[in-house]
Amino acid sequence: MPVTINRRKAIxxxxxxxxxxxxxxxxxxxxxxxxxxxNFNINSNQQDMLAELxxxxxxxxxxxxxxxxxxxxxxxLKMMDDCQPPEKQKLFTDGLKAFNDLCDKKFTSSFVKCTAxxxxxxxxxxEIGLNDEKNTAAQFYGFTKVYTLQCFTGSKEYMTxxxxxxxxxxxxxxxxxxx
Amino acid sequence: xxxxxxxxxxxxxxxxSGGWSAKELCxxxxxxxxxxxxRDVKHLKDYPTTNMLPxxxxxxxxxxxxxxxxxxxxxxxxxxxxxxxxxxCKDKEHAYVQEKPxxxxxxxxxxxxxxxxxxxxxxxxxxxxxxxARDGFAVDWPIRYxxxxxxxxxxxxxxxxxxxKDGVDTLPDGEFLPPWELTCVEEHFKKIVAANYKNRHVIIxxxxxxxxxxxxxxxxxxxxxxxxNLCQRxxxxxxxxxxxxxxxxxxEKTGNLTLRSHSVVHSIIYDEQKGKATGVRVIDAITKQxxxxxxxxxxxxAGAVNTNLILLNSIxxxxxxGLGNDNGLLGKYFAFHNYRARxxxxxxxxxxxxxxxxxxxxxxxxxxxxVYKQETDFLRGYAVTFDAARRSAVVKTESQFGExxxxxxxxxxxxxxxxxxxxxxxxxTIPKETNYVALDTNQKDEWGMPLIKFNVSFDDNDEKMIKxxxxxxxxxxxxxxxxxxxxxxxxxxxxxxxxxMGGVRMGKDPKTSLLNSNNQMHSCKNVIVSDGACMTxxxxxxxxxxxxxxxxxxxxxxxxxxxxx
Numbered sequence: 045m046p047v048t049i050n051r052r053k054a055i056x057x058x059x060x061x062x063x064x065x066x067x068x069x070x071x072x073x074x075x076x077x078x079x080x081x082x083n084f085n086i087n088s089n090q091q092d093m094l095a096e097l098x099x100x101x102x103x104x105x106x107x108x109x110x111x112x113x114x115x116x117x118x119x120x121l122k123m124m125d126d127c128q129p130p131e132k133q134k135l136f137t138d139g140l141k142a143f144n145d146l147c148d149k150k151f152t153s154s155f156v157k158c159t160a161x162x163x164x165x166x167x168x169x170x171e172i173g174l175n176d177e178k179n180t181a182a183q184f185y186g187f188t189k190v191y192t193l194q195c196f197t198g199s200k201e202y203m204t205x206x207x208x209x210x211x212x213x214x215x216x217x218x219x220x221x222x223x
Numbered sequence: 224x225x226x227x228x229x230x231x232x233x234x235x236x237x238x239x240s241g242g243w244s245a246k247e248l249c250x251x252x253x254x255x256x257x258x259x260x261x262r263d264v265k266h267l268k269d270y271p272t273t274n275m276l277p278x279x280x281x282x283x284x285x286x287x288x289x290x291x292x293x294x295x296x297x298x299x300x301x302x303x304x305x306x307x308x309x310x311x312c313k314d315k316e317h318a319y320v321q322e323k324p325x326x327x328x329x330x331x332x333x334x335x336x337x338x339x340x341x342x343x344x345x346x347x348x349x350x351x352x353x354x355x356a357r358d359g360f361a362v363d364w365p366i367r368y369x370x371x372x373x374x375x376x377x378x379x380x381x382x383x384x385x386x387x388k389d390g391v392d393t394l395p396d397g398e399f400l401p402p403w404e405l406t407c408v409e410e411h412f413k414k415i416v417a418a419n420y421k422n423r424h425v426i427i428x429x430x431x432x433x434x435x436x437x438x439x440x441x442x443x444x445x446x447x448x449x450x451x452n453l454c455q456r457x458x459x460x461x462x463x464x465x466x467x468x469x470x471x472x473x474x475e476k477t478g479n480l481t482l483r484s485h486s487v488v489h490s491i492i493y494d495e496q497k498g499k500a501t502g503v504r505v506i507d508a509i510t511k512q513x514x515x516x517x518x519x520x521x522x523x524x525a526g527a528v529n530t531n532l533i534l535l536n537s538i539x540x541x542x543x544x545g546l547g548n549d550n551g552l553l554g555k556y557f558a559f560h561n562y563r564a565r566x567x568x569x570x571x572x573x574x575x576x577x578x579x580x581x582x583x584x585x586x587x588x589x590x591x592x593x594v595y596k597q598e599t600d601f602l603r604g605y606a607v608t609f610d611a612a613r614r615s616a617v618v619k620t621e622s623q624f625g626e627x628x629x630x631x632x633x634x635x636x637x638x639x640x641x642x643x644x645x646x647x648x649x650x651x652t653i654p655k656e657t658n659y660v661a662l663d664t665n666q667k668d669e670w671g672m673p674l675i676k677f678n679v680s681f682d683d684n685d686e687k688m689i690k691x692x693x694x695x696x697x698x699x700x701x702x703x704x705x706x707x708x709x710x711x712x713x714x715x716x717x718x719x720x721x722x723x724m725g726g727v728r729m730g731k732d733p734k735t736s737l738l739n740s741n742n743q744m745h746s747c748k749n750v751i752v753s754d755g756a757c758m759t760x761x762x763x764x765x766x767x768x769x770x771x772x773x774x775x776x777x778x779x780x781x782x783x784x785x786x787x788x
Contacts, residue, residue: 100624100625101624101625101628102624102625102628102629102632103625103626103629105626105629107633108629108633110629122281122282123282123285126281126282126287126288126289127282127285127286127287127288128288129288129292164625167624167625171623171624189624193632194283196632197632198277198278198283199278200276200278202632203276203277203278206632206633209276209277211274211276211451211453212449212451213449213450213451213580213581214449214450214580215434215447215448215449215450215462215580215582216450216579216580217403217404217450217578217579217580217581217582218404218578218579218580219403219404219405219406219407219409219410219578219582220404220406220407220410220573220576220578221576221577221578221579222575222576223575223576223577223639
């Protein structure tokens, strides 16, 4: 009964995919395959570029993890896919293309292959463009930066080590403590 | 009539007030049926997110776009977030009609909105109860502070209220557990306000948190509040009051309670010959099957709007326009609180001080306008919250990336910004005949209930009050040396305050009110309405504590009458 076997295989592979999704939630551990999104698509080059961009925004340093360690680009894509309206998703994907074009025009190179100096130059230019709604490359950068920051500052590592977050603070509030 | 469907008392609704009705009735020995239209929520067991860490939420707390698009009303509620959205009724699943915009926020489950409420518990005073008579609106309340004071004490002791005895005329003191502290800047503001204004008081707000549990709270299985500020998820410590941890289990312990969830009450059955209500018609929320339950006395605690809906839908030959509605006022004089205005500021003083840990309350300024005499061009007044806290310096908007940005983030805990100041205005609105809820008999929901339609709006008095709040608080903030003062009007619709009240008001005269001083319907005395629907006027205090006191009082008075025969 090949049909049944195929169906079984199909069901099994779905189970494996969902199990993977549970085991590797975004903003956690690296996952090399291209993310399947509900509302827009990206290819593996774009995904790699996004991962590099997130790392440029919050790089790994000698004392603490960076964006790549948290799979921040996966979180950026998930939030864009689930929490933004269609027009913002379009702005993001249009902006992603514009970002690639801009990088190519400036350095005749993809962002992934750019030097650290080139990346800095590009990001400095985009920071200035953040307030310009028509600057789609900058808007794409803006979404990426906001969600990378959210991924980082909301991560278990940051919240426990830096913010000293406790789910049970203890109820000993002090209204006026000398620093 | 089958015996299994016969009880001494029926309570419709298991939330803030219904839990109290059930507890009192069961304790007084009445076999009580507690009906809830939603699912059961057991304390501890049914709080699925309560111990989740912030990074465990898929969207870090945010509501996905699809859900927001399908549920625009509830999405405007501050507490409708990823961690508690399962406790909120979705617009899409429960339609209603907005002839004028009304944000109706609901919690359809055992415990109702008492799970997600903001836990502020201020008493009313006679400045509130005497308001309608003095200022000539609505009708005179049939009760005064002295009638409710012992019941405030009664519910406060059981629920557990943290607060300070402030001795303020407009906000009577109660039975308090230790208060939370004010912050440095709140203390500073308190001093400035006291020095510059007569009869304006900055206090710590009273709230339903166990800062130091008494034996009665331990007996309930509840413990000390740990200031997690995640209350909307349900509390694993039982640190705040909700019906699920407090009143309902207490009622269950008596052995007299039957709790039936998934029970949509269609109407109250009126027996023309006996001249009283004899029971309720219930539609099973899942099977849609209709069942009748019978009792000697019926308590309507369905939440202000749904209480109106059930009574309006309880039609008989005797009451063609809804139960007890001889004067045509049922559903009218519906009111709410004016929550549109806010003011924020910064303060650059006290920079060598900070707060430590968190607390479950904030500062509060009870109503000071038109208290001892009419002094403005609008009626009544407003109470105001006041919070001053320091947060980590914001780096998001700074034009940075890379190692420089990361270094700032790593340093965030030691880099505090200035004090952030914020106040929310809570204004009394004047109940009017033209503000009403009514049935839309052309549209029915899947349980066969007509839809409720809202015709409720702000008026000129509310607009003037907003303007006055902004002027007064700008001046008070300036006197305190605050900077970057920004007043704003959210223009939000009525309802988002989640303080909807009235439609079945109490009063002395059956010609102009629906309920007597015992919360009994004037023309059907074995039906008692003791939730927000009974409110004759709205005051400027968060209403839940008053609902609890009214419900406990009404249940005990009803049992007294039953026992007299």
